[in-house]
Amino acid sequence: MIFRYPSVQHPLHQFRDGMDRLLTGVFGPTAEGMLPPIFRSQPAVNVWEQGDALLVEMEVPGVKNDQVDISVAGGELSIKIERPEVAQEDVKYHRRERPVGSFTRVLRLPVEVDANRVEAELRDGVLSITLPKAEAAKPRKINVASG
Numbered sequence: 001m002i003f004r005y006p007s008v009q010h011p012l013h014q015f016r017d018g019m020d021r022l023l024t025g026v027f028g029p030t031a032e033g034m035l036p037p038i039f040r041s042q043p044a045v046n047v048w049e050q051g052d053a054l055l056v057e058m059e060v061p062g063v064k065n066d067q068v069d070i071s072v073a074g075g076e077l078s079i080k081i082e083r084p085e086v087a088q089e090d091v092k093y094h095r096r097e098r099p100v101g102s103f104t105r106v107l108r109l110p111v112e113v114d115a116n117r118v119e120a121e122l123r124d125g126v127l128s129i130t131l132p133k134a135e136a137a138k139p140r141k142i143n144v145a146s147g
Helices: 011-027 029-034
Strands: 045-050 053-059 068-073 075-085 099-106 121-125 126-132
Touching: 045 099, 068 121, 068 126, 075 126
Parallel strands: none
Antiparallel strands: 045 053, 053 126, 068 075, 075 099, 121 126
16 A cells, blocks of 8 residues: 555654555545645555446556556455666665555445456556446346336
């Protein structure tokens, strides 16, 4: 759910992560959306419903297809990203804000989806996931009998 850095986290980062968990627990998964982007500890995600599917977009610049692992189970979408650190010699960083390592983001899905038909595409640094609704989650027209 958060980026993990190879070194020990600074106490302010630990505090921010704790506040993220607290806000998410109190206000639900939308709490992180209320925070300015600079305070977010994970990539921005959009989730919306369109027709018979849920659509998810996540910003993951620099990530390749083989660094992404997606699964759906128990009403949750799990996205695991592995962003390896590039070994560079004779480099002195003046600022380093792009995290490396692995993180997992788990999103609760608002409706039941058909896990066998989920599709994902990574293009231009944006991961797009289409989650077709399960038949049980689709609205059905109920005929009313006259009596």
